[in-house]
Amino acid sequence: MPKTTQWKQLDRDLNRLSYLEEATTFVSRPYVGLGVALIFIVVAGLLAALVFGGxxxxxxxxxxxxxxxxxxxxxxANDVANNMGPAVGANALTMGGALLIAAVFESLGALLAGGDVVSTISKGIIDPATVADSRIFIWAMMAALVSSALWVNLATFVGAPVSTTHSVVGGVMGAGIAAAGFxxxxxPTMGTIAASWVISPVLGGVIAAAxxxxxxxxxxxxxxxxxxxRKWVPVLIGIMAGAFAAYLALKGLKKIIDIGMGTSLLIGLGLGIATWLACIPLIRRQSEGLENRNRSLKVLFGLPLIISAALLSFAHGANDVANAVGPLAAIVHTTEFGDAAAKVAIPTWVMVIGAVGISFGLFLFGPKLIRMVGDQITKLNPMRAYCVSLSAAITVIVASWLGLPVSSTHIAVGGVFGVGFFREWEAERRARETALRRSIPPLGPEERRRRKLVRRSHFxxxxxxxxxTVPAAALLSGVIFLVLTAVTA
Structure with missing residues (x-):
């Protein structure tokens, strides 16, 4: 065989091997995440065995x-993605940077400022006396835990951001109905929770659009x-600083000090004014040499957007992780002390499982929901994404002041919808004005549908x-509870 032909044959064989390796890596990549997740679950079980013995x-x-x-x-994989989605969609953060910031600040929020005590009956939706028997209570909490996890997993698979807290509420309600009837x-409490399905996204969307x-x-x-x-960006950053200061004082620092609404608003006002004054020279210096065009404005909102996403993650870790591990903490307490308490302390090892598990879930499975929230609902830039993050903090404060239950997931996604629908309305209004000014026919129905800026299928x-979410988690929990009690009878 000629030498040149020999080397050509070798190159073709090496190329085939290279394609085979790439195909194998592509096919096996999803299983790496599942493998790491399985290892973490096994380690959590071993940690519980180490703490409790035989x-x-x-x-x-x-x-x-x-x-x-x-x-x-x-x-x-699901809930945390809502905080980082707008920043990634606006290209203020890379996916890797978003995952790292969210993992760090979610964990810090859970471990440093997470609640010492959690309600085992999820905000009073079940009468504790009806599930006073410790065995029934344990299986009810186990059913709530399993059903809510399965439902959030299914929602992530179909690409729908849902509320973890609502999933847990549905799970507890379903197990309670199965254990003690309707x-x-x-x-009435369930009615207020149902009302939050509308209040959270509408309020978040209106504030973001405003x-x-x-x-x-x-x-x-x-x-x-x-x-x-130069005039208004420092004001907006000051509003952000004040809103997050009040938010964290009200919701995220209960473990350190209990602060009321009035005090938290004063803290927010003071920090907001200080930040506004400090940002005036900074924004003036940052804006020097920028061209008088919209693209230049994105530079001024990039860093505040990243900071707001990090603060949202911290607040979410402080506020929501405890709710998620509540059923686990309840089972641990009941097994250890033999009684079904309405409120229990969260052991450190339980909170560690929650915080570390959230970080792993975000790294392994979070990018799908991050891309969906940040890029696939509507097109975001730093200004629009900043409005979404600011809306999330303000909406929680307003809802707390009014005594309304809200979901951070619904607020964030509602803010994205609000920004998109406002842009649609604004574009149509300007098109009508242009048509009247130029005496040309307005856009037809087909052209108006083509110019929609929010994807209706995702909506x-x-x-x-x-x-x-609540009825599905409740139904699933009721079935799981009946199975558990039948198997262990």
């Missing part, structure tokens, strides 16, 4: 720890955009998932 009761705690780890992974449920309108009319539509930005999927 015996029948320890097997229950080990099983609960395994399902608690599974739940934490799903929270990271009379066990506090229906801030976007302010930015457009006070900065973007001005002749001298840079001068307008309908997400809203449907929100509506059925």
């Amino acid at each position: 015996g029948t009761s320890s097997m229950i705690v080990i099983a609960a720890a395994v399902f608690g780890a599974y739940m934490a992974l799903n929270i990271g 009379a066990a449920v506090n229906w 801030f976007l309108a302010f930015i457009k009319y006070r900065i973007i539509y001005q002749d001298d955009k840079i001068a307008a930005a 309908m999927t997400i809203v449907a998932a929100w509506v059925i």
